[in-house]
Amino acid sequence: MWASNVEMEFVGYCVLSYCLFALCVLLKIHMWIHVIRLQKSSLSEVPGPRLAKWTRLWIARALSTGRSHEVWTETNAKYGRLARIGPKHVLTDDPSITRHILAARSRYERGPFFDSLRMHPTVPNIISERDEKKHSVIRAMVAPSFTGRSVATIESIMDEQILIWVESLRHSSRVINIGQKIQFLTVDIITCLCLGKAVGCIKNNCDMYGLLETIEMGNSVAQYFSVFTELNTLLFSLSNVPFLKRALFPNVSDSRGVGRLMRLVHQVAEKRSLSQDGENDLVSALLARGMPTEQIDSEVIVALAGGSDTTSTSVQSTLLCIVTNPDVYATLRSEIRAALRDGKASTPIRDTEARQLVYLQAVVLEGLRKHPPLSQLRERVVPAGGDTIGGFHLPEGTFVGLNGWGTQLNTEIYGEDAALFRPERWLTEDEKRLKEMHSCHSLIFGHGATRCIGVAMAMMEIRKVLFELLRNFDISVANPHRPWTSHCYGIFHQVGFRVVLRPVDDGVKPPKQKVMA
Numbered sequence: 357m358w359a360s361n362v363e364m365e366f367v368g369y370c371v372l373s374y375c376l377f378a379l380c381v382l383l384k385i386h387m388w389i390h391v392i393r394l395q396k397s398s399l400s401e402v403p404g405p406r407l408a409k410w411t412r413l414w415i416a417r418a419l420s421t422g423r424s425h426e427v428w429t430e431t432n433a434k435y436g437r438l439a440r441i442g443p444k445h446v447l448t449d450d451p452s453i454t455r456h457i458l459a460a461r462s463r464y465e466r467g468p469f470f471d472s473l474r475m476h477p478t479v480p481n482i483i484s485e486r487d488e489k490k491h492s493v494i495r496a497m498v499a500p501s502f503t504g505r506s507v508a509t510i511e512s513i514m515d516e517q518i519l520i521w522v523e524s525l526r527h528s529s530r531v532i533n534i535g536q537k538i539q540f541l542t543v544d545i546i547t548c549l550c551l552g553k554a555v556g557c558i559k560n561n562c563d564m565y566g567l568l569e570t571i572e573m574g575n576s577v578a579q580y581f582s583v584f585t586e587l588n589t590l591l592f593s594l595s596n597v598p599f600l601k602r603a604l605f606p607n608v609s610d611s612r613g614v615g616r617l618m619r620l621v622h623q624v625a626e627k628r629s630l631s632q633d634g635e636n637d638l639v640s641a642l643l644a645r646g647m648p649t650e651q652i653d654s655e656v657i658v659a660l661a662g663g664s665d666t667t668s669t670s671v672q673s674t675l676l677c678i679v680t681n682p683d684v685y686a687t688l689r690s691e692i693r694a695a696l697r698d699g700k701a702s703t704p705i706r707d708t709e710a711r712q713l714v715y716l717q718a719v720v721l722e723g724l725r726k727h728p729p730l731s732q733l734r735e736r737v738v739p740a741g742g743d744t745i746g747g748f749h750l751p752e753g754t755f756v757g758l759n760g761w762g763t764q765l766n767t768e769i770y771g772e773d774a775a776l777f778r779p780e781r782w783l784t785e786d787e788k789r790l791k792e793m794h795s796c797h798s799l800i801f802g803h804g805a806t807r808c809i810g811v812a813m814a815m816m817e818i819r820k821v822l823f824e825l826l827r828n829f830d831i832s833v834a835n836p837h838r839p840w841t842s843h844c845y846g847i848f849h850q851v852g853f854r855v856v857l858r859p860v861d862d863g864v865k866p867p868k869q870k871v872m873a
């Protein structure tokens with residue numbers, strides 16, 4: 357009897373093993389049929405690197421280089437405006453195609469990459485929501501805090517932080533890491549807007565609450581989830597097990613990372629929900645618009661991340677272009693001096709005044725064009741029935757990646773010297789060309805129903821910060837042979853941007869800064 361039980365068990369194991377083996381073989385065959393079908397699909401006509409047709413590893417390898425923005429640009433330059441970069445993936449740097457895909461009611465939806473931007477397994481946020489209708493509901497709640505009349509409030513908060521920042525720079529050593537200082541300023545501004553008070557990076561001269569570290573770490577990992585998107589699905593399924601959910605997703609009890617930031621946001625939200633007087637910050641605005649606190653946690657984190665890193669990178673990269681181009685530096689300095697001499701610049705400069713400075717405007721546009729702060733592909737999915745773009749028919753379900761860097765190097769739009777930093781291109785009297793350039797440039801902030809809600813804020817911040825830096829200091833790079841190191845994770849992380857600052861006297865007194873206890 358005993359022997360037969362063992363035998364039975366053995367036979368059972370054998371059957372199970374054979375079944376599993378057969379299942380694996382079937383899966384493998386299914387996968388190959390799928391891949392072969394993809395090769396035979398109309399997608400096979402789209403040119404691209406040979407390896408990319410077979411596996412997503414080509415994309416993963418590009419991401420791992422830390423210079424994926426250049427790889428995307430080289431790929432479109434080599435294979436054309438539409439290049440195949442994966443079994444189901446194409447890449448475009450064509451402004452018209454990009455506009456066609458992102459246009460409101462285009463039927464293209466955000467691809468699974470956006471799942472990797474969720475903070476919570478079941479609560480989507482403005483940047484992760486892929487369903488058009490649900491997204492527009494969230495957007496209607498968040499956008500008013502960054503657009504229209506809110507821009508005036510944003511400006512007064514920004515001005516206060518900029519004055520404090522400039523004063524702190526005046527008391528710093530002569531050689532400083534300006535990249536880090538710019539990051540601290542953008543974090544203090546956005547936390548002030550979102551939470552009512554700055555976290556105090558400027559005052560404490562450090563990355564308070566690890567916001568910058570969290571954004572960098574998060575993006576260096578999330579970029580791979582944008583390729584192997586099944587990982588997102590797996591994470592969401594695992595989160596049904598309570599202890600796994602705690603381990604895999606940020607939680608307010610975490611001592612580091614996004615969870616730590618969530619706790620901060622959560623505390624502010626709880627305080628605001630108990631108090632009668634609404635404060636002038638994003639948390640209060642979202643509470644007043646009826647958003648549940650769990651979602652407020654995610655939305656505020658998105659605003660903190662979206663509103664700090666991008667702007668900081670843009671200010672840093674434009675500043676680097678200015679200080680390494682003596683003609684640009686001299687022209688901008690004399691425009692600033694003239695504005696000060698003629699009494700056309702308040703302290704700090706008002707945005708209405710900054711917009712009158714034609715050369716400053718040109719420098720800011722050119723700085724953003726030369727170094728867009730995002731290089732994520734932000735894939736959209738070809739809708740049911742497929743679509744014909746760039747002369748190729750793409751089957752439904754194809755992922756179209758948007759090569760933002762390549763788009764801004766278009767020589768037909770910007771001229772043969774598009775690779776150069778040359779603000780003068782924006783001073784042309786050729787109206788038609790100027791219109792085309794502006795239309796292409798606006799894609800840096802996206803297009804259509806998902807266009808960036810922080811455009812006005814970002815542009816204002818870049819103009820003001822650059823003006824105040826050059827008004828208050830003479831600036832030169834500390835290490836001309838290697839002014840900075842920049843890593844690309846879809847966003848950019850700059851290290852060691854050191855400059856020599858020589859104060860220029862303008863006699864400005866800063867207000868006292870209110871920071872988190």
Ligand code: HEM
Nearest residue numbers: 482483659662663666667734800801802806808809810814
């Ligand atoms: C130079 C600075 C910035 C650049 C280049 C930029 C770029 C972008 C782009 C390209 C998108 C579209 C994402 C998509 O494809 O779906 C986007 C969305 C967004 N941006 Fe910005 N951004 C900047 C600054 C800001 C600032 C200051 C904020 C302030 C909170 C912000 C908040 C957002 C939000 C919330 C979204 C999601 C919009 C939606 O899905 O409806 N961004 N941004």
